[in-house]
Amino acid sequence: MSLSATGKAPTYGALLLRGLLAGLIAGLLAGVFAYTVGEPKVDAAIAIEEANAHAAGAAADGHHDEELVGRDGQKGGLFLATGLYGAAMGGLLATAYTVLRRRLRTTSDTRAALGLAGAALLGIVLVPYLKYPPNPPAVGNPDTINQRTISYLAIVVIGLVAVWAGVIAARTQPAEWRQALAAAAGFLIVVAVGYLLLPAIDEVPDTFPATLLWNFRIASLGTQAVMWSALGLGFAALATRPVREQAAREAVTV
Amino acid sequence: MPHTQTVRPISTPAISRRLLLTALTVVALMLLISYLVAFDQGAVSRSGMYLHELMHDGRHLLGVPCH
């Protein structure tokens, strides 16, 4: 794992390992947040869902009714889900960092890593979040799941394109304040077009408690915020360390 | 920027064709893992609905449409 000894740039493999590790840790931290803040809301929503199912004579076509995995199992599985997802995002972040680092106009590796993580948070979390806010169990019509999944994937892609458009637009401008303005304009135009083109989805039943929905959505946003902050900071720390050590060694020998 | 280049140690490997191919493979693998967590219903994991149900709460709290 220690590559700085060779006096060369870290390999892609080394950066990837660091990304996967930072991602796994970030995912587990996000899991801890989701477990403590989010699970009580999921439990409350499932209680409503089950009450509804009973009231409807238990038509029993929802997948929760199969009890393939009990509630305790699902709460443990939460950590598997966030851990795997975090590791995957860490792998993608490390890959983006490796491929794009030389194109980013900063001399700071830490800024480059944090900038990429921030761009990901904006593009694949915040842009989708505002168009299709996450829903707890008992919200959502099972018949529209395919349509909702496709729309969700589309808005994730649009979010990434919007970030990219913002960067491209900024680079057309010489002055800093005009760069910021161009970035915002490029980003917002793509987001606005995406929001207008994609169908609106609102499947919240009238009877679903508004405060529970609000609290669940905050918990979900917090989960992603923990995930990407921890991933960005963790990867920045791990990926720049061998370089810093090498710099220190060279400074001594010179 | 060029004048700092000589001071700043190289922080990423040179981009080669081989590296890009490896990177593409890794991206595909990472997307597959995300797919398993977020969308798979047994078709890829070959576990029936077991993994899908196990990661159910994670899907909801990560903000992925579930059911």
Ligand SMILES: [Zn+2]
């Ligand atoms: Zn569900």
